[in-house]
Amino acid sequence: MSSLRYAVIGMGAIGGFYGAKLARAGREVHFLSHSDYEYVLSHGLHITSCDGDFSLPHINAYGSPDEMPVADVVIVGLKTTNEHLLRTLLPPLLHPGTLVILIQNGIGVEADVQSWFPDLALAAGLAFICSAKTEPGHVHHQCYGSITLGNYSCRDEALFQTVLADFCDAGIDANEVDYLEARWRKAVWNMPFNGMTVALQTQTNQLLAHLATRQLIYEQMMEVIGAANALGVSALDESFAQKMMQMTDEMVPYSPSMRLDFDFHRPMEIHYLYTRPIAEARAAGFVMPRLEMLERELLFIDARNR
Amino acid sequence: MSSLRYAVIGMGAIGGFYGAKLARAGREVHFLSHSDYEYVLSHGLHITSCDGDFSLPHINAYGSPDEMPVADVVIVGLKTTNEHLLRTLLPPLLHPGTLVILIQNGIGVEADVQSWFPDLALAAGLAFICSAKTEPGHVHHQCYGSITLGNYSCRDEALFQTVLADFCDAGIDANEVDYLEARWRKAVWNMPFNGMTVALQTQTNQLLAHLATRQLIYEQMMEVIGAANALGVSALDESFAQKMMQMTDEMVPYSPSMRLDFDFHRPMEIHYLYTRPIAEARAAGFVMPRLEMLERELLFIDARNR
Numbered sequence: 001m002s003s004l005r006y007a008v009i010g011m012g013a014i015g016g017f018y019g020a021k022l023a024r025a026g027r028e029v030h031f032l033s034h035s036d037y038e039y040v041l042s043h044g045l046h047i048t049s050c051d052g053d054f055s056l057p058h059i060n061a062y063g064s065p066d067e068m069p070v071a072d073v074v075i076v077g078l079k080t081t082n083e084h085l086l087r088t089l090l091p092p093l094l095h096p097g098t099l100v101i102l103i104q105n106g107i108g109v110e111a112d113v114q115s116w117f118p119d120l121a122l123a124a125g126l127a128f129i130c131s132a133k134t135e136p137g138h139v140h141h142q143c144y145g146s147i148t149l150g151n152y153s154c155r156d157e158a159l160f161q162t163v164l165a166d167f168c169d170a171g172i173d174a175n176e177v178d179y180l181e182a183r184w185r186k187a188v189w190n191m192p193f194n195g196m197t198v199a200l201q202t203q204t205n206q207l208l209a210h211l212a213t214r215q216l217i218y219e220q221m222m223e224v225i226g227a228a229n230a231l232g233v234s235a236l237d238e239s240f241a242q243k244m245m246q247m248t249d250e251m252v253p254y255s256p257s258m259r260l261d262f263d264f265h266r267p268m269e270i271h272y273l274y275t276r277p278i279a280e281a282r283a284a285g286f287v288m289p290r291l292e293m294l295e296r297e298l299l300f301i302d303a304r305n306r
Numbered sequence: 307m308s309s310l311r312y313a314v315i316g317m318g319a320i321g322g323f324y325g326a327k328l329a330r331a332g333r334e335v336h337f338l339s340h341s342d343y344e345y346v347l348s349h350g351l352h353i354t355s356c357d358g359d360f361s362l363p364h365i366n367a368y369g370s371p372d373e374m375p376v377a378d379v380v381i382v383g384l385k386t387t388n389e390h391l392l393r394t395l396l397p398p399l400l401h402p403g404t405l406v407i408l409i410q411n412g413i414g415v416e417a418d419v420q421s422w423f424p425d426l427a428l429a430a431g432l433a434f435i436c437s438a439k440t441e442p443g444h445v446h447h448q449c450y451g452s453i454t455l456g457n458y459s460c461r462d463e464a465l466f467q468t469v470l471a472d473f474c475d476a477g478i479d480a481n482e483v484d485y486l487e488a489r490w491r492k493a494v495w496n497m498p499f500n501g502m503t504v505a506l507q508t509q510t511n512q513l514l515a516h517l518a519t520r521q522l523i524y525e526q527m528m529e530v531i532g533a534a535n536a537l538g539v540s541a542l543d544e545s546f547a548q549k550m551m552q553m554t555d556e557m558v559p560y561s562p563s564m565r566l567d568f569d570f571h572r573p574m575e576i577h578y579l580y581t582r583p584i585a586e587a588r589a590a591g592f593v594m595p596r597l598e599m600l601e602r603e604l605l606f607i608d609a610r611n612r
Contacts, residue, residue, distance in 0.1 A: 134498035199505070200606055219599075289595035293525075299518035300506055 007064040007071035007093045011036050013131040014036035014103050015077025016139040020047050025170035028058040030068050037063040039136035051143035065092040081267040087116050099154050101125045106272025107183055110152040121154035124179055127188045150179030181235055187202045191245050192220035194258035196295040205253040227281035235255045268302045308468045313377035315398045317342050319437040320409045321383025322445040327354050331476035336366040336374050343369040345442035355447035371398040380406045387573040387604030388499055393422050405460050407431045412578025416458040427460035432492045487541055492536035495550050498526035500564035501600040511559040529594040533587035574608045
């Protein structure tokens with residue numbers, strides 16, 4: 001068991017869940033919380049999970065990063081609509097060897113954070129999980145839960161591997177993957193389903209139950225795969241789109257995070273989920289017309305929703 | 307003044323308006339009405355118009371085509387979702403020289419009606435008008451009102467010209483145009499705005515007020531123009547898209563007919579407005595991805611709306 005000190009930024013569906021798993025396994029975890037701080041300080045953190053419910057009555061919770069100790073590993077579970085906050089939230093938590101793992105949606109988050117902190121060791125965390133924060137201090141884990149880590153700029157290979165081992169020890173199915181491939185692999189599911197459940201005010205199962213939208217979802221997946229191919233990710237092809245369709249067919253009816261953001265009138269993660277990947281693909285000469293259209297629809301819907 | 311006898315099928319925003327204009331000008335007009343028959347028989351037909359209101363207290367109204375005299379000209383203002391009804395509604399109204407004018411939305415209506423009546427003389431009527439039936443026997447004409455006629459299969463050139471003259475005599479801005487060009491010219495406006503006002507539950511002005519959807523509408527217009535070019539209509543280029551954008555900017559906030567159909571839970575004209583032109587363009591080697599996506603969204607929305 002490692003003695004790494006973890007900090008978690010964002011106690012939502014992602015940071016709350018993975019942080020709680022690590023803490024339950026005995027790791028030292030410090031949670032930075034904005035909206036849930038008062039609640040978790042008194043009542044702790046509660047996970048309702050398909051793998052078995054558990055609670056952490058006492059956690060290290062903080063309302064400001066200035067009160068927190070520096071960490072060896074920072075797990076970022078912040079919404080990318082608040083990405084700019086990392087410019088002030090991260091510095092108090094960093095020592096020269098800290099690894100920051102961005103468990104966030106979309107394409108381009110590592111590039112932006114790296115531009116703000118050029119010497120920072122960064123990794124991408126890709127969570128394949130259905131979970132949601134249902135109320136302060138409560139995370140509902142519906143299904144799945146694996147995570148893959150892609151090394152973006154961490155030169156300390158031993159640290160990176162220790163983190164992977166810590167995740168596995170905590171009962172999390174964790175593996176290392178190629179960074180760029182992993183980000184685009186996740187986009188194959190995220191780009192169609194997040195936006196379409198908002199645009200059509202529906203859930204994953206309904207989109208797949210109707211022939212017209214089932215075809216559209218598949219076409220959008222193939223646009224993402226085409227973009228990934230154009231950017232040098234050669235491992236993705238139509239068999240992966242078919243696999244994602246099948247996986248979603250077998251899932252419970254699901255509202256992705258963007259649909260929940262819409263429902264609660266929160267800003268939607270349009271920039272990193274759509275604008276950035278669309279721009280990166282276009283720069284490589286690949287156009288995603290259906291996802292460009294979806295982005296434009298979402299920008300309209302987002303403006304009206306606030 | 308001609309002595310042509312007109313029959314109008316459908317007393318809605320289109321048939322009611324143009325039929326009323328012809329009747330007011332002294333033409334013999336016979337109206338076939340389904341839902342409005344009882345009302346107009348007792349109370350007549352009322353037009354609220356930006357060009358001046360008028361009423362026709364007594365009109366020749368019928369509840370069945372079997373009660374009507376044969377006509378020299380049949381004006382069809384039926385929704386294309388009821389296109390199949392023409393197979394039984396038209397025959398009682400026809401003599402060997404009857405010209406049938408389809409003032410309907412979309413691409414492919416003439417081809418289908420011709421397949422049912424191979425010897426019929428057909429023309430397309432393209433109405434550039436903002437109008438709506440607000441209640442039985444009442445049509446609200448908000449703005450515009452011109453019509454262009456495209457000869458599809460009428461060999462009686464004198465008859466065709468007489469009809470044009472009758473429209474002009476009735477105060478309608480009417481001109482002859484090339485059939486195929488006219489159908490696609492209208493599609494440049496119809497395909498983006500009809501579907502997008504439904505997909506985003508909005509009106510024309512809001513779509514143009516937001517930068518993202520303004521770009522999308524323009525991109526969709528250019529897809530229609532590309533399809534028209536691929537099908538041999540060379541007269542349309544981006545200057546026409548720009549003109550349509552400007553015209554719509556200057557219009558009152560408008561709910562196109564598909565939006566009204568949606569609002570009243572009526573079937574939407576997806577087949578002739580989207581499915582057919584998309585298929586014809588594809589057959590000519592041109593793909594309209596944004597309008598294909600819109601068609602798929604509309605099929606999903608339509609199924610849920612009924």
